[in-house]
Amino acid sequence: MAEFYGTTVADIFNTMPKRFKPEEAKEEDIAIGYECKGEGKWKVTIKHGTIKVEEVKGDLKGCATTIHAADAETFIGTTLGKIQAMDALTTGKLRVVGDVKLLMTLLPKIFVQYTVPEKKSSVVAKDIISTITERFRPDKAAGVDMKVGYDLAGEGGGKWTIVIKDGKCAVKEGLAKDLTVKMTMPAEIYVGMMLGTISGESAFTSGQVKLDGDMMAAGATSRFFNKFVDPNAQASEAEELITIKVTNSINCRFATGTAYGMWFKGLKEKKFLANVCPKCGRTQITPREICAFCRVRCNEFAELGPKGTITAADVVYFASPDPLTGAVRETPYAMCWILLDNASPQEAFCFDIKREDLPKMKVGARVRPVWAKETKGTFTDLLYFELDK
């Protein structure tokens, strides 16, 4: 009988009567046939809260619905949910003759989900002690000189002395006379502690572990050894999942150019400087070197505002990172299109509005700028606009 995912097809059928929920199946009267290639055939009869599971040698007779699995892996995999039933059905590895929908709703209702029985670890204290020298980490135990005694009672137990000296480790049978510390405990407690199923601290405080000698030394010993790995428990060991967190720092440089440089110069003086097209007379804010309409250089600057009128506003609920710092700002905030006084029509300027003014803000409202205490000719000089009441 082939084993997959730590169990066999027979296990699934043998546990069926135990997993059966009679009260859920009071109304049911159905016989379901199972065929698993290479494993055998089973007939499961459910009648008014009773269940009968029988292995069938010949043909499956008298079954309303039959399930055919191409191999044991498919059958066990779909039962455990390791393989999606839909996938198995579409690839033809699983075939159902009869009412598929009925099965999909009936089976989860009347059966407790099958789970793989846990295998008990067969590791004993002796096995763990025998791996001590290979788990020893000389780099961690430099300059350490101690003798640790283990008195482990019960099956697989015994008495050992671990000698750590000059970056070397040796295990000796029996207890030495000049022990740094002696640990007395039942062998099974030691195994549990080494496998991580029993916490060392609770075993000690509950009195299952007795220490004679240097308690600090006893606590330090685990540092000198790599963790013991149960060779029989490889399947269930790696459920730890790793997520890597990195914060990359990207250096950025923004060159202002001539026109934009004037804008920042203006901010330093708490002024809004727009440039003016010599041809069409349009004000550009923020300033750009060329008039977007006339394609001529705009070298003249004019001061706008400082007050203005809201012409449109977007309230932002999803914040993108600040390109200078990567910090994500608080939401919601509003980007307002503000037509500063003396600006050409359509030449509104986009900026933040004070958070507290968000509910009262509307198109047509008058606003005034709020400046930083100290203006330095940079992005942060202009804080926001607020309603001008």
Place this chain on the structure above:
Amino acid sequence: MTTMTCKKEDTTNCFVFEGKMALPNQYFVGRLGSKFIIALRDKKKIMGLKCPKCKKTFVPPREYCHFCQTKIDENWVELGNEGVLVNYAVVRYLGKHLPRKVPYILGQIKLKGADTPLTHIVEGVDIKDVRIGMKLKAVFAPKTTNTLLDLDHFEPV
């Protein structure tokens, strides 16, 4: 015909803003990637995945066989900690996110028992002396970072 002139502009008010952008990233290494790193970290072993059909062993791990698309995610095999350098590149680009100071050697090492090479840092050999076919062995990091760099580098046997 028009002539174009290039005038030297007044750069009095031109200046540069310096920025430093922090990009916080979170990267899930995957179920198989986790197993791979945990084996490096806890057992100091390099693990691969073997396709039972093609008999090919893949490292770093992947869920499906490269050749026949069979799901191989349960079929772990232990690889040797030694291998042969099958290809290499010398990294000279000075990037501040690189794991080593440049120049360093990034090699592709075909480990014992593997059919695909593993790309990793090669140390302990001069850039002038590195040759394809060199025998290399894995050196594990003394302190875990829970990343692929728990396998610190490869060096000549």
